[in-house]
Amino acid sequence: MSRQEVTVKLLSTLLGLATSCAITYFGVRWLVNAMDPTHREKKAARKKAEELLRQVGVEDVKLSDYELCIAANIVDTLTINMTWDDIGGLDSVIEEIKESVILPFRERQLFSDSVLLQPPKGVLLYGPPGCGKTMLAKATAKATGAKFINLQVSSLVDKWYGESQKRAEAVFSLAMKLQPTIIFIDEIDSFLRSRSSNDHEATAMIKTQFMSFWDGLITDPKCHVMIMGATNRPKDVDAAILRRMPCMFHVGLPGKAQREKILKIIMQKEKIGDDVNFSQLAEATEEFSGSDLRETCRIAAINRIREYLVSRENSVDQSHRQAEDRQITMSDLTLAVGKMRQTKLSAIRAPMPIEAD
Known part of the structure; x- marks a missing residue:
């Protein structure tokens, strides 16, 4: 066998090994990515x-x-x-x-x-x-x-x-x-x-x-x-x-003056009635966090929508006018405070789950 033939055979062998290694590398890499459920997320x-x-x-x-x-x-x-x-x-x-x-x-x-x-x-x-x-x-x-x-x-x-x-x-x-x-x-x-x-x-x-x-x-x-x-x-x-x-x-629970300020900030862009007394609400929401106060205002707003939906069923002609005129009143907020306080008490009194032996 001539030197040229040996050289060609050696080069073909090396090329085959390089191709085999490349295929193995990319195959293993693809397999690892396919087995990784978070690959797409990454x-x-x-x-x-x-x-x-x-x-x-x-x-x-x-x-x-x-x-x-x-x-x-x-x-x-x-x-x-x-x-x-x-x-x-x-x-x-x-x-x-x-x-x-x-x-x-x-x-x-x-x-x-x-x-x-x-x-x-x-x-x-x-x-x-x-x-x-x-x-x-x-x-x-x-x-x-x-x-x-x-x-x-x-x-x-x-x-x-x-x-x-x-x-x-x-x-x-x-x-x-x-x-x-x-x-x-x-x-x-x-x-x-x-x-x-x-x-x-x-x-x-x-x-x-x-x-x-x-x-x-x-x-x-x-x-x-x-x-x-x-x-x-x-x-x-x-x-x-x-x-x-x-x-x-x-960052502790807000006091009365702080609760009053929080309530005013939450309700500043809402339609509220003239009878809303923020000082009285702040007094009634003792031990409420800022998150509790926001949820209380949300419940009051939902009560307004609930009453509107009921009135719409009874009087279709005045439904649009009632939707515009209905404001969040003190009674809505008082009702919401009661519901929120009852929810907090129920969560505190809820029995702890019994772990199995």
Whole structure:
């Protein structure tokens, strides 16, 4: 066999091996993607992330696949309609947030020479549910003009070993590339609860990785990244996390004057009768949260529609006029307060489910 024939045979063998390896690689890759039920969701999340980045004005930043997965949680602050005027009864908390969080966050050049006046790298909003913690976080993000990452814990979880830790790292690397950035974690106690020996290994590693990179933010004075959490169970949050969130704001149940202001804000765009007495309603809604007050007003508005529908069946000719003239009256709101209070009492008195042995 001549040298030329040997060379041709060797090249054909190498070409065959390369083709076989390529087919095997792409075949295995296709098989893995086909077996992954979340493959399409991940692909859609990447497209969503790229679109969101364009909306917030980020175009020339190169992101990894892990960072793109986290970028799907970005919220465009221009689409946030929440302002300080929409939050009633929390004037003292709002003033503290403006002074200790927003001012040093927006006017960093005024405090560049002071270490003590740097914006906090961790902020915790805690208090009973339905009192406006999430609303405060949204209004803070809009006021600071920062990029807002509403972090969903599910976006950190992956079935492959070690991938969750890489995603936890991507949270901070993405925030650093987009800074100034606010990372918001709602119900932070469900993610960063107190560690114990019963924790799953993967969960423990995610928490450790998250806190490790969080420390990197604290030690870097030029970093414009802040983590904001909200919880109604602060005692369940890990002590090491609470140490990293020194700036805490208690968002409690509104008092009478606060409830009156909240009711006026909720009803300001509704048709209400002249007999509506907000002071009397505030007195009758003791221990109601802001969410409870909104639900109370919604029940009153539904009662107005219910009566209109009944009257329309009885008198078709006057139905249009009745729909325009009918206002939310004090009797509607009083009835709604009674229904809401009964609902709250029923929920408290509901028997706990008995677990089977």
